[in-house]
Every structure is written in structure tokens, then in C-alpha cells.
Amino acid sequence: MKYDAGDLGAFVAVARTRGFRDAARLTGGSASGLSDAVRRLEEKIGVRLLNRTTRSVTPTEAGRALLDRLG
DSSP states (O other), X not given: OOOOHHHHHHHHHHHHHTSHHHHHHHHXXXXXXXXXXXXXXXXXXXXXXXXXXXXXXXXXXXXXXXHHHHO
16 A cells, blocks of 8 residues: 655654644644644554644554654
């Protein structure tokens, strides 16, 4: 299965910065655009990649495994 490189990049940025706003600053995108991209990727893969709270974002076990795989 092929995944969109932009969606993967959004996931990596959000997971590494632990937040959509910081990832948006890093990538030059918008927090809502990054959120949409991560949601698309989660839907395509069929598993939640990030735990989202009002204060933080952390990778799930599946998210950590994907991060390791992507390098």
C-alpha cells in the first residue's frame, strides 16, 4: 500500500514536536492542515498513530513503530 509523502511528513513533524502548532511552525503549514493529513494517514492505515489531548500530542505504540520505520 502506498502512502502520501505529505501525510507521512505531517505525521513525523507532529510526532517529533509533540504538537500541531509547533509542527506547523516547523513546516510552514497550518495546524489544521497537519491535523487533516495525520487523520487521512490514520484512516488509510486503519490505526490511531497519535494520542491527542488538549495539551499534548504523543505517538501511540503504532505511531512509535512507524516513526522508527521512517527513521
